[in-house]
Amino acid sequence: MENKIQAAREKLIVALDVASAAEALVLTRQLAPYAGVFKVGMQLFYSAGPEVVRQIKEQGVKVFLDLKLHDIPNTVGQAAKVLAGLGADIINVHAAGGTAMMQAGAQAVKERAAALGIPAPLMIAVTVLTSVDQRIFHQEMGLAGEIEDRVKTWAILTKEAGLDGVVASPRETSIIRQACGKEFAIITPGIRPAWSVSGDQKRIMTPAEAIGQGASYLVVGRPITGSDNPPAAAQKILQEMAEVL
Ligand SMILES: O=c1ccn([C@@H]2O[C@H](COP(=O)(O)O)[C@@H](O)[C@H]2O)c(=O)[nH]1
Numbered sequence: 001m002e003n004k005i006q007a008a009r010e011k012l013i014v015a016l017d018v019a020s021a022a023e024a025l026v027l028t029r030q031l032a033p034y035a036g037v038f039k040v041g042m043q044l045f046y047s048a049g050p051e052v053v054r055q056i057k058e059q060g061v062k063v064f065l066d067l068k069l070h071d072i073p074n075t076v077g078q079a080a081k082v083l084a085g086l087g088a089d090i091i092n093v094h095a096a097g098g099t100a101m102m103q104a105g106a107q108a109v110k111e112r113a114a115a116l117g118i119p120a121p122l123m124i125a126v127t128v129l130t131s132v133d134q135r136i137f138h139q140e141m142g143l144a145g146e147i148e149d150r151v152k153t154w155a156i157l158t159k160e161a162g163l164d165g166v167v168a169s170p171r172e173t174s175i176i177r178q179a180c181g182k183e184f185a186i187i188t189p190g191i192r193p194a195w196s197v198s199g200d201q202k203r204i205m206t207p208a209e210a211i212g213q214g215a216s217y218l219v220v221g222r223p224i225t226g227s228d229n230p231p232a233a234a235q236k237i238l239q240e241m242a243e244v245l
Contacts, residue, residue, distance in 0.1 A: 001242065004242040004243075004245045005238060005239070005242045007242070007245050008211075008238050008241035008242040008245055009033075009034060009035060009036050009238060010036045010037075011036075011211070011215070011216065011217050011218055011241065012034065012035040012036065012037070012217075012218055012220065012234070012237065012238060012241065013035065013036075013037040013038070013039050013064055013187070013217050013218065013219045013220070014027070014028075014031050014034075014035045014037070014038050014039065014220060014221070014224055014225065014234065015039040015041060015066075015189070015219055015220065015221030015222075015225070016028070016038050016039060016040060016041070016044050016056075016221075016225070017041055017043050017044065017221050017222075017225065018043070018044060018225065019043060019044070019047050020044075020047060020048060021044075021048040021051070021052045021055055024038075024040070024044055024048065024052060024055075024056065025055060025056070025059070027225060027230060028056050028059045028061060029059060030230055030231050031224065031230060031231060031234050032059055032060065032061050033231075034231065034234035034235055034237075034238050035061070035234060035238075036061060036062055037061060037062040037063070037064050037089070037090070037217065038056050038061050038062070038063055038064070039063075039064040039066050039219060039221075040052060040053060040056065040063055040064070040065050040066065040088075041066045041067075042066075042067060042068075045065070045067060050086050053065060053086045053087060053088055054086070054087060057087055062089040062090070063087070063088045063089055063090070064088070064089065064090040064092075064187075064219075065083055065086065065088035065090065065091050065092075065121075066090075066092055067083065067091075067092070068092055068093065068094055068126050069083075069091075069092070069093040069094070069097075069105055070093065070094035070096065070097050070101075071097070071101070072101070073097075073100045073101045073103070073104035074104065076093060076097065076101050076104050076105045076108075077104035077105060077107065077108040078108070079105075080093070080104070080105040080106075080108040080109050080112075080123075081108040081109070081111070081112045083109070084108065084109040084112035084113050084116075084120070084121060085112055085116060087118060088121050089119075089121050089122065090121055090122045090124055090187075091105075091109060091121045091122070091123055091124070092123070092124040092125065092126055092167060093105045093123070093124075093125055093126070093163075094125065094126050095125035095126060095127050095154035095155075095157060095158050095166065096154070098157075099157060099160070099161045102123075102125055102157075102158060102161040102162075102163055103161050103162060105123060106123040106161065106162050106163050109121060109123050122164040122165065122185060123163045123164050124163060124164060124165050124166060124167055124185060124187060125154065125158040125161075125163050125165075125166050125167070126166070126167040127150070127151040127154045127155060127158075127166050127167060127168045127172070128147050128150055128151050128154075128168070128169075130168075130169045130188075130189050130190030130201050130202065130203045130204070131200050131201055131202055132147065132202060132203070133147075133202040133203065134146070134147060136202075137150075147172075147203070148171070148172050148175055151166075151168050151169075151172040151175070151176065152172070152175050152176060152179050154166070155168065155172075155176045155179060155180050155184070156179055156180065158180075159180045159181075159184055164184070164185050165184050165185025165186055165187060165216065166180075166184075166185070166186060166187070167187045167188070167189065167219075168186060168187075168188060169188060169189075169190045169203035169204070169205070170188040170190060170191065170203075170204075170205035170209060170210035170213050170215050170218075171190075171203050171204075171205060171213075172203075173186050173188060173210065173213035173214050173215050174213050174214060177213075177214045185216045185217070186214070186215050186216045186217075187215075187216060187217045187219060188205075188210050188215040188217065188218055188219065189201070189219035189220075189221075190202075190203050190204045190205065191204070191205065191206070191207055191210055191218045191219065191220045191223070191237075192204040192205070192206065192223065193206055193207055193223055193236070193237060193240065194206055195236075196222070196223035199222060206240070207220070207237045207240045207241045208240045208241065208243065208244045211241050211244045211245060212244050218237075218241065220234075220237060223237070224237065
């Protein structure tokens, strides 16, 4: 079982959606025994600045820099070059920006990492946000068809553009895995243990279900960070993941 707990730890990403480096570092120290990767999103990055990436990495964990770049190819390439220099282990763009945009980001990241002599971070594309359901997809976004078909199309586009994987709901994991193969990274937010509330997340699964579907990584934020006892919540999730590995 200890090996399975370790394997689950490598797959658990904690979303540090907090307003300061101090809060993020307290959570990282408390939760590092249970999670191998910590996610810096827009709230933390915009409030604490780039230095927070290095501070979190000093705790001996990996960093997923979740800034979801989405702009014209030149702008994304230049921004990705800056982000690659921060030492993050995972960086992302939006698949909706298209092939040229994704390639510009991926190429800039590889070149920058090579110039610095550091390992290139995984370059990942966000497909359809997990807060989107069929109604929002059709009526508000004006998009036709089923969400899972769009996710599959964008996952294939992402792979063909040379990126390493996608962010998607755990509900689309098996369809992506079939289309893109076992080496393709599938990062799944929208994780809700049975004992937690869904909040703004729409396309959700439990940690055990997501692992059972073949997700590479599970992103969990509020069920852990919003709990009265974050280490206990993380341990419970880790145990649930390990049981199906
Ligand atoms: O489709 C997406 C893409 C990114 N996220 C991010 O994941 C975490 C989830 O946090 P919870 O508190 O567990 O809901 C959050 O940082 C999002 O920005 C996502 O949820 N869905």
